[in-house]
Amino acid sequence: MGIIRTLAIIGFSISGYLFFMKLTGKITSVVGCGGGGGCADVLGSQWSQWFGIPVSAVSALFYAGVIGLTFQRSKPLLTMAAFLLIAAAVWFMGLQLFEIKSFCPWCFSTHMVGLLTAGAILWKARAKVKASFIALPCLAVGVLALGQVYGPKPDTHEEVSDDALKSRNEVEEQTQGKGRLITFKRPTGELIKSFRLGSVPLIGSPDAPHVIVKYFDYTCASCRDMEGDLKALLDRYPEEIAVIVLPTPLNRACNPYFGEGMKDHEHACELARLGLAAWKAQPESFAEVHDLLFQRPVINEERAQELFIEIIPAEKLEAALRDPWVEQSLKANILDYKVLSARNPRMPKLLVVDQKQLHGLAKSKEVFVSLIGKALGLE
Numbered sequence: 001m002g003i004i005r006t007l008a009i010i011g012f013s014i015s016g017y018l019f020f021m022k023l024t025g026k027i028t029s030v031v032g033c034g035g036g037g038g039c040a041d042v043l044g045s046q047w048s049q050w051f052g053i054p055v056s057a058v059s060a061l062f063y064a065g066v067i068g069l070t071f072q073r074s075k076p077l078l079t080m081a082a083f084l085l086i087a088a089a090v091w092f093m094g095l096q097l098f099e100i101k102s103f104c105p106w107c108f109s110t111h112m113v114g115l116l117t118a119g120a121i122l123w124k125a126r127a128k129v130k131a132s133f134i135a136l137p138c139l140a141v142g143v144l145a146l147g148q149v150y151g152p153k154p155d156t157h158e159e160v161s162d163d164a165l166k167s168r169n170e171v172e173e174q175t176q177g178k179g180r181l182i183t184f185k186r187p188t189g190e191l192i193k194s195f196r197l198g199s200v201p202l203i204g205s206p207d208a209p210h211v212i213v214k215y216f217d218y219t220c221a222s223c224r225d226m227e228g229d230l231k232a233l234l235d236r237y238p239e240e241i242a243v244i245v246l247p248t249p250l251n252r253a254c255n256p257y258f259g260e261g262m263k264d265h266e267h268a269c270e271l272a273r274l275g276l277a278a279w280k281a282q283p284e285s286f287a288e289v290h291d292l293l294f295q296r297p298v299i300n301e302e303r304a305q306e307l308f309i310e311i312i313p314a315e316k317l318e319a320a321l322r323d324p325w326v327e328q329s330l331k332a333n334i335l336d337y338k339v340l341s342a343r344n345p346r347m348p349k350l351l352v353v354d355q356k357q358l359h360g361l362a363k364s365k366e367v368f369v370s371l372i373g374k375a376l377g378l379e
Helices: 002-023 038-043 055-072 075-100 105-125 131-150 164-168 221-236 268-281 283-292 301-308 314-322 324-343 365-375
Strands: 158-161 181-185 191-196 210-216 241-247 349-353 356-359
Touching (some): 002 038, 038 075, 038 105, 075 105, 075 131, 210 324, 221 241, 221 365, 268 324, 283 301, 301 314, 324 356
Parallel strands (some): 210 241
Antiparallel strands (some): 158 356, 181 191, 210 349
């Protein structure tokens, strides 16, 4: 039983570490995960919990149970535990591959240890396998899966009313030009922040009566999820709402205000510049390019330009990348991020109306659409 116990201890340790990182909100700083956001994508997704309970905690408790069973030497229970480990590994590895489309090496290691533990149990126990030994574990994983699909989703958003951006009101890169001026004000009428359409990237109609602003990072998992929420919002209110989208990289190479202790997101700066350059080069194609930059796994600058080539002529994109406007606009977005993050570090960030801001994700598209609709007086 020594090898089973050793493998279970390893599985318990990995699961315990992931639970600690999830519990402390440090999923972007998982050791050795890389800056591309794989661990954050997985650990921050709806699949990382079951009715609010982190699955890493369930995994740790299960491995602790396996360790206990090695001292009891109960072949039937150990055999069922083996099949449960196999079923769980198939479910969660499948989610990473087909649903989340992002790779978390620590999570993958947990499931590989699970498969090895299951193999060791079945080899050591050599118990007669009854149908119930397979059916019960599959049923347990089925209950877990149903809870993840239909149960409550993580709710990370916070709504605040704050005029902190007042000090960042006059930013030439965001207000120059001749387009329509979008303003955010205090109840007294004092100006907090303004943007001029035509000077900033926009999704939706420039004639929409309501314009909200999104600060985001193309490599950020929750920012990608927010894209789905925003599409649902625009589908619901196609003529009433448009979205200013401001790339704000979570990488200290270009964003010195990214929080201490947080792991830099690989390719974040490069993709943000490409997004801005794409809008500058060919605004009518920006929505299509914007979607491409949210691909998973996260793409690098070279791959992004390969995808762009069929949409924006290479010479136009290269000229836009050399335009000082790209770097100036990126710095303006980052300065706004500095002020907004002092209030709440969660991403993405929305300016909804006047002082009203939203940080992080709502628990579902329906909740998000209703939340914004009510804030804008559309519901």
